[in-house]
Structure formats: structure tokens, C-alpha cells
Amino acid sequence: MATIFIIDDEETIQFLYKEGLSLEGHKIIGTAHDGSKAIEDINKLKKYPDIIILDHRMPIKNGLDTLKEMKRYKIIAKSKILFITADPTVREEASKLGVTSFIQKPFSIIKLGKMISEIVK
Amino acid sequence: MSDKHTLTDFEEFFDTTPMSIIIVQDIHNIVYANRSFLTTTGYNFKDLEDITLIDLIHEDDRPIVQERMKILESGGKPDDSMQVRIVRKDDSVALSRIFAYDINFNDKPSRIIAGVNISAEPLIEQSSELVSSVLQTLTTHSELGFWVDDINDHTVFINDRMCEYLGYTLEEISTRSVTDFFHPDSQELYYQVLKERTEGHLTASSYELVLINKEGRPNTYRVIGSLLYDRFGSSIGSVGFFTNIEATKKLSLTVSVLNKYALFSRFKDLSTFWKNVLHDLSDIYYADGGMIFLDGEVLAKQGDFANNFNPQDILEDIAKKGENIIHCRGNCKHISKETNSAVISVLHLNQLPAGFILLSSNIENLFYPEDLDLILAFSSQISLNYEHHFLYLQSEEEREFVSVLLDILSHDFLNANTSVHGYLELLDQYVDSEDRERFKSYIKRSMSVVERSERILQTVQQLTKIQKERKTRKTVIVRPLLDNAIDVQKSMFYDKTVDVKVTTIKNLKVITGDLLQNVFENIINNGIKYTNDKEVQLDIECKVVQEEDEERVEIKFIDYGVGIPDEDKPLFFKRLSRGDNRFQSGSGLGLYMARVLINSYNGTIRFENRIQDDYTKGSAVIITLPRG
Incomplete structure (x- = not known):
């Protein structure tokens, strides 16, 4: 079981993560619509989440910009980031910032749950 | 020359050369003068026994010569050549270029000095x-x-x-x-x-x-x-x-003007561009009047024209005759009473006559045949440049449009598909469960995503419509469009009381396209939506403003709502993800599309605070459009 923080601007997708990932026994400990709010909330948590699911395509602050800020706050070193993008250039830049796990939409929520179980095993 | 010479070595040359030649020994003493020297200066051999070299030099030039003599005395070597004024026996002066070389003459070191008269005086x-x-x-x-x-x-x-x-x-x-x-x-x-x-x-x-x-x-x-x-x-x-060099000069200037104006995008606006073109061409061809007419518009004009001068008629006349250039000499009174010669060169767009460049003058026969060829070549090239410029702009617009469509398809549809796919997976997991509420909620969410997909499709259709109609132009009165937009938006907010105050001058017209009312609706919708009070106040102020030499209409939508922080203002007109509700619109047109539309109508759109330096007191959206 993993603790997960979700950063995605779409409420419907957030809800899907909550429902789908709980099937595999994972616990959603927080959600945010944009990167700034996410960092603020994560820094308030008693314990960093095992996994942060971060969507790249978001208004105001996109996934890459959020990653840069996360690196500054050393969040990347403490949580595993699952970065959602299909853009190879963005992936390359995200890799440089320390991201090792990528997924792209559309994905199977069931498979994603299993994948997270493997990551935190 | 070899080291030892006698006069006989050179006698024949010295006697026949037009150069004046003397030989000097001990720096000062003239020991030989040729026939040309004696003829040119008026001296004879006897005279030369009584004078020295310095006596032959104009007194103003003597310091330079004396300086050279000093160099020789100290064993140095002055320049071989100099320009100096020689004084003749009758005291007249001849400007000469002289050349001096060391020789050995009659077994003694000597200097031979040859002079050429370089004044035209003789x-x-x-x-x-x-x-x-x-x-x-x-x-x-x-x-x-x-x-x-x-x-x-x-x-x-x-x-x-x-x-x-x-x-x-x-x-x-x-x-x-x-x-x-x-x-x-x-x-x-x-x-x-x-x-x-x-x-x-x-x-x-x-x-x-x-x-x-x-x-x-x-x-x-x-x-x-x-x-x-x-x-x-x-x-x-x-x-x-x-x-x-008139022909080559005109050719080079015409080519350089063409190069100067090759890139339309360098110019702030095309009106300035064409004025500059006309000004430069008039300078090259000494024209005192002229006009550039293209696509039904007089783009630049200088000088007076006859009252009955109609550029469209001229163009149609040229097109009918199938001519590319007309040269008018003598009787050009149809252009203006001062015009005695003129050239009208056709501008083509899409290979059809679409306008002309006219250069005129009160000088009869001002233009040479080669001028006509050059002006025609210039017109053809600038037409092509102009056409390419607009094709480029059009392709950029198309590219932006395709990019927006791809963006919608690759992001919004992808998200919708991910959601529906996910919920179907969850339904599959719970199909045998007793948790009907959970089951229902997944179905409800799936339906909501599908409905959103339909709205996305409507947006795509709306964008396609914008793309098609963005080229159409018409002159409309602003007030009725505003009133319709206000009525539509008021009806959408049944839970709010909306009071809109419009200030405008009567029959104020703008040049725009078919979807201006949609833009108004979108802005009014945002103003109402982002005022948290149940009672909403909006002010709309319309006025004429002068921008450079163009009259434009400014329409200012002022709300008393929550306002927009400065850093967020530019984002409102960008194409963004659907997640942020501020960017949604009840009218189906987001602010991004409002910007695309207003720009395509040759307009501008921007945000300001209602009260400067305090965004929390509400916003103002300001549109400017060309006055109709």
C-alpha cells in the first residue's frame, strides 16, 4: 500500500484516481488542482507521500515548473514522482530533474494501481 | 640609369620630350636644361648661369624644397616626386609635378629633375x-x-x-x-x-x-x-x-528601394509602408505627385488630383485594355490640371490587376522608356512581395488554428477518454457489487464527461466557424450588438440581478465580422460570473480614440467583481487547459477565442484594473476596433 498525492487540474480525473487506486489498497492523502497549491499542501503534511502523481498539462503552473519548485523544496528526494506526459521533450527535461517513472494518457486505472504497488514494493 | 652618363646618351630624348628636364650638381647649381625647359620657362643658358635651383621655385613652395635640399646635404634621400610651382622668367607661374633621381653626370654626382606642367594654363x-x-x-x-x-x-x-x-x-x-x-x-x-x-x-x-x-x-x-x-x-x-549615369542610378535606387521594402513585416503598419514606398519612388523618378491604389483602397497619395479622378475606374480601364503600364504625356488633365506626364503601373494580386502605382509630374516627357520598364518591374515585384506576405500571415493563422484543434483533441479529448475508460474499468470491477450508489456515481461521472466531450466538439465547430468567417468584414452599429449581448447574458443568470449601464455616442460604427456579439457576450458573462454579489453592476463605455492617424472605437467593459491579479491577466487570453473554471464560458467562446476574433478584425483586447493598482476592486476589458 502506498500513500499518494494527486496533482491534476481535472476534478473528474482526481476522483477516478481516488476510486481506482483505492481498489489496490492505496491511500490518497491529498489532491491539488495546480502545482503551487500542491507544494504548499505537501509541505504541511506530517509525512511525505510515497508517490506523487503529477500531470504536466495544467494551467497557471505546468508539471515541469512544479517539478522545478519541488526540487527546490527537496520533495523529489523524498517522494517518488509519477509524471504524466506523452511529450518526449518534456520527459527528457523531467528526467534531468530526477523523475524516473512516466505514464501517459489514456491509461488503465487498474494497471496504474498495480504499477504503483510494484514501485513501492 | 647606369652610373656614368654623358649628355649624348640622352640628347635625342631630351630634345624631343615635352617634359622639362634639368640636371643639378652640388644640390643648387643648374648644369643642364633641355629645350622644353627653356621654352616653357623663358630662360636661356646664360640666365641659368646666374641663378640657382631655388630661384626657379615659387616663394611659397621654397620651404618644402629647402627641406629636401637639407636632406640631400645630410646624405639622406627625399621622395622622388613632388608638386611645386615653377616661376618663369616673366614671373608667371606653372604648376608642375617633378620627379628627381640621382645620377652620375660628367663624372660627378648629380640629380636629374624632370617636370610636367599640370596646370591647363598653357x-x-x-x-x-x-x-x-x-x-x-x-x-x-x-x-x-x-x-x-x-x-x-x-x-x-x-x-x-x-x-x-x-x-x-x-x-x-x-x-x-x-x-x-x-x-x-x-x-x-x-x-x-x-x-x-x-x-x-x-x-x-x-x-x-x-x-x-x-x-x-x-x-x-x-x-x-x-x-x-x-x-x-x-x-x-x-x-x-x-x-x-541617370539610367544606372535609377536602376540601382529602384532595386535598393525594392530591397528596403521586401519584408512587409518590418513595418508597423501597411499604411506607413505604402507612404514610404510612394515617397521613395517619387524621389527616384522626380515625380511631384502620386498614388498607390490596391484592393479598392487608396493606400498612399501625394499631390492634388482632379475631382473626377476615380482610381477604380482607372484600374478597370487598364484591365479592360489588358495593359500593364500607361504612359501619359502632355494631356493628363484627367489626373490633375498640373499633371503633364504620368506613369500608371499595374499591381497584380493572384495574377489579376488589383491596383496601381501612379507617378505624376508637371514636367512634360519626364519619364524615359527605360523608366517605364523599371517602374513596371518594381510594381510586379512589390505585388509579389505583398502577396507572399499575406500568404505567410494566412499560413501562420492556419497553423495556429490547426495547433489549437490538435491541442483540444490531444488534451481535452484524451482526458475525457481517460476518464470514461477509467470509470468503465471501475464499473467492471463493481458490476457484481451491491454498492448501487457507487455504481450510479460512476455512470453519472461518465455521462458528465461525455457531455463535456460534446461541448468540446461544439467549441471545435465554433472555432471552425471563426476560421471561416474571420476574413469577412462589415460595418455595424455597436449599440444594438451590445443590447442583444446584455439581454442574452442577463437571461443566463436568473439568480443574480444584473444592471448594465451603457454610455456611447449615437450610431457609433465599427468595422468587424459576424461574431462580435459573441465576444461581447463572453466578456459580459465573465463580468457577471466573477462578481460574487447577487446584485451585479457592469458599465460599458464606448468612445472614439485616435491612434496615430487612424480613428478607432474603444469599448470598455467595467465590472466590480473579484478582479484579476496582474500576473494572471495575460493568461486569460491564452489557450489553456479546461481544468480552470475561470476560463470557461457559458457562451461557448472562451477569452482565447475572443482574442483570436478581435485580432482577426484588426482589433486589440486587453485587461486593466477598474481602479489602477488595486485589482481586487474589479476589472476592465478594453477592446479597440477600426471605426466604421
Whole structure:
């Protein structure tokens, strides 16, 4: 079981993560619509989440910009980031910032749950 | 020369050369002079026994010569060549270029000095008849114009070619000052050159002069000229060789203007662009009037035109005749009463006549046949550049449009598909469960995503409509569009009381397209939505503003809502993800599309705070459009 923080601007997708990932026994400990709010909330948590699911395509602050800020706050070193993008250039830049796990939409929520179980095993 | 020489080695050469030659020993003493020297200076051998080398030099030039002598005395080696004034026996002066070399003459170290008279004085001092005859012979068959004037700017000599250039007879030219034939700009230049020469800065120089021929046509000449001196070294006039460079000058200037205006995008607006083009072309071809007419619009104009001059009629007439260029000489009163010559060169768009460049002048026969070819070539090229510019802009717009569509498809649809796919997976997991509420909620969410997909499709359709209609233009009165937009938006907010105050001058018109009301609706919708109070106040102010030399209409939508932080203001007009509700619109058109539309109507749209420096007191959206 993993603790997960979700950063995605779409409420419907957030809800899907909550429902789908709980099937595999994972616990959603927080959600945010944009990167700034996410960092603020994560820094308030008693314990960093095992996994942060971060969507790249978001208004105001996109996934890459959020990653840069996360690196500054050393969040990347403490949580595993699952970065959602299909853009190879963005992936390359995200890799440089320390991201090792990528997924792209559309994905199977069931498979994603299993994948997270493997990551935190 | 070898080391040891006797006079007989060179006697034949010395006797026949036009150069003046002397041989000097012990630096000062003249031991030999050739025939040319004696003829030119008037001295005889006896005289030379009583004078030294320095006595032959004009007193003003003696310090330079004495300096050279000092160098020789100290065993040094001065320059081989110098320019110096030689004083003849009769005290007259001849400007000479002299060359000096060390030789061994009659078994003694010596210096041979050869001089060439470089003043024109010997010719001028002869009878004018003889001078004319010599010069006529020298220059009759020349392609160069040759013109000599005196210190009072009266013609002393002019060859046939120069008369031909000017179109006047010798008698006509002789009775007038030479500067009467100069273009006003060239008169100034000419006196400047003369001044520089007289002050000794220049003995000869090359420059450009514009002369006006008998028909009134200006022509540019490359002139190589020099002052003439009398025997006492005073200036008595000037001489010039003239080459007509008008055709090459016009060619090079026309090409450079074409290069200058090759990239339309460099110019802030096309109105300035065409004004500059007309101004530069008029300068090259000495036109005092002109017009550029394209796509039904007069883009640039200078000078007066006849009351009945109708550019559209002119264009249709040219198109009917199938001509590309019209040259009007003499009777051009249909253009204006001052016009005595004109060129009208057609501008083509999509290979069809779409306008023309007109250059006009009160000078009859101003334009040469080669001018017409150049102006026509210029028109063809600038038409092509203009066409390419708009094709480029169009392709950029299309590219942006395709990018937006791809963005919607790759992001919004992808998200929708991910959601529906996910919920179907969850339904599959719970199909046998008793948790009907959970089951229902997944179905409800799936339906909501599908409905959103439908709205996305509507947006795509709306965008496609914008893309199709963004080129259409019409003149509309602003007020009825505003009233309709206000009514539509008020009806959408049944839970709020909306009061909209509109201030405008009567029948204020703008040039726009079909979807301006949708833009108004979108802005009003945002104003109502982001006012948290149940009672909403909106002000709409319309006025005419002057932007450079264009009248525009400014429409300002002021709300008293939550306002927008400065850093977020630019984001509102960008294409963004659907997640942020602020960017959604009840009318189906987001602010991004409002910007696309307003820009395509040659308008601008921007956000400001209602109260400067305090965004929390509400916002103002300001649109400007061309006045109708």
C-alpha cells in the first residue's frame, strides 16, 4: 500500500484516481488542482507521500515548473514522482530533474494501481 | 640609369620630350636644361648661369624644397616626386609635378629633375579660337560631355555631347550661367566642391550633379572636374568631364528601394509602408505627385488630383485594355490640371490587376522608356512581395488554428477518454457489487464527461466557424450588438440581478465580422460570473480614440467583481487547459477565442484594473476596433 498525492487540474480525473487506486489498497492523502497549491499542501503534511502523481498539462503552473519548485523544496528526494506526459521533450527535461517513472494518457486505472504497488514494493 | 652618363646618351630624348628636364650638381647649381625647359620657362643658358635651383621655385613652395635640399646635404634621400610651382622668367607661374633621381653626370654626382606642367594654363592662354579648335578635336567623338567654365560660371567651352545631353544649342548655353542648368540640390553641391578646391583641399574630384535638360527632365551625371589656373596660379574657372549615369542610378535606387521594402513585416503598419514606398519612388523618378491604389483602397497619395479622378475606374480601364503600364504625356488633365506626364503601373494580386502605382509630374516627357520598364518591374515585384506576405500571415493563422484543434483533441479529448475508460474499468470491477450508489456515481461521472466531450466538439465547430468567417468584414452599429449581448447574458443568470449601464455616442460604427456579439457576450458573462454579489453592476463605455492617424472605437467593459491579479491577466487570453473554471464560458467562446476574433478584425483586447493598482476592486476589458 502506498500513500499518494494527486496533482491534476481535472476534478473528474482526481476522483477516478481516488476510486481506482483505492481498489489496490492505496491511500490518497491529498489532491491539488495546480502545482503551487500542491507544494504548499505537501509541505504541511506530517509525512511525505510515497508517490506523487503529477500531470504536466495544467494551467497557471505546468508539471515541469512544479517539478522545478519541488526540487527546490527537496520533495523529489523524498517522494517518488509519477509524471504524466506523452511529450518526449518534456520527459527528457523531467528526467534531468530526477523523475524516473512516466505514464501517459489514456491509461488503465487498474494497471496504474498495480504499477504503483510494484514501485513501492 | 647606369652610373656614368654623358649628355649624348640622352640628347635625342631630351630634345624631343615635352617634359622639362634639368640636371643639378652640388644640390643648387643648374648644369643642364633641355629645350622644353627653356621654352616653357623663358630662360636661356646664360640666365641659368646666374641663378640657382631655388630661384626657379615659387616663394611659397621654397620651404618644402629647402627641406629636401637639407636632406640631400645630410646624405639622406627625399621622395622622388613632388608638386611645386615653377616661376618663369616673366614671373608667371606653372604648376608642375617633378620627379628627381640621382645620377652620375660628367663624372660627378648629380640629380636629374624632370617636370610636367599640370596646370591647363598653357591652353587657356592661347587664343580662344585655338583652344576651341583643340578641345573640339579632342572631345567631338567622345562619349563624355566636356564643359569648361570661367570664374563667373559662364561657359568657355562645351562639346557637342554635352550640348546633346542638355538639349540646348551652344548659343543658348553660352548666354546663361552654367548653374542655371543645375538641379537646385546640385547648385549647392557644386559651390561646395568649388570652395573645397579653391581652399586647396582638392585639385580634382569626382562627384554627382543633376542637370535639367531643355525638356525639364533631370539627369544625373558623374563628373570628374578640376579647377583651371592662370599663369600666376590664380583660379580662372573649372573643367569637367560628364558621364550620364541617370539610367544606372535609377536602376540601382529602384532595386535598393525594392530591397528596403521586401519584408512587409518590418513595418508597423501597411499604411506607413505604402507612404514610404510612394515617397521613395517619387524621389527616384522626380515625380511631384502620386498614388498607390490596391484592393479598392487608396493606400498612399501625394499631390492634388482632379475631382473626377476615380482610381477604380482607372484600374478597370487598364484591365479592360489588358495593359500593364500607361504612359501619359502632355494631356493628363484627367489626373490633375498640373499633371503633364504620368506613369500608371499595374499591381497584380493572384495574377489579376488589383491596383496601381501612379507617378505624376508637371514636367512634360519626364519619364524615359527605360523608366517605364523599371517602374513596371518594381510594381510586379512589390505585388509579389505583398502577396507572399499575406500568404505567410494566412499560413501562420492556419497553423495556429490547426495547433489549437490538435491541442483540444490531444488534451481535452484524451482526458475525457481517460476518464470514461477509467470509470468503465471501475464499473467492471463493481458490476457484481451491491454498492448501487457507487455504481450510479460512476455512470453519472461518465455521462458528465461525455457531455463535456460534446461541448468540446461544439467549441471545435465554433472555432471552425471563426476560421471561416474571420476574413469577412462589415460595418455595424455597436449599440444594438451590445443590447442583444446584455439581454442574452442577463437571461443566463436568473439568480443574480444584473444592471448594465451603457454610455456611447449615437450610431457609433465599427468595422468587424459576424461574431462580435459573441465576444461581447463572453466578456459580459465573465463580468457577471466573477462578481460574487447577487446584485451585479457592469458599465460599458464606448468612445472614439485616435491612434496615430487612424480613428478607432474603444469599448470598455467595467465590472466590480473579484478582479484579476496582474500576473494572471495575460493568461486569460491564452489557450489553456479546461481544468480552470475561470476560463470557461457559458457562451461557448472562451477569452482565447475572443482574442483570436478581435485580432482577426484588426482589433486589440486587453485587461486593466477598474481602479489602477488595486485589482481586487474589479476589472476592465478594453477592446479597440477600426471605426466604421
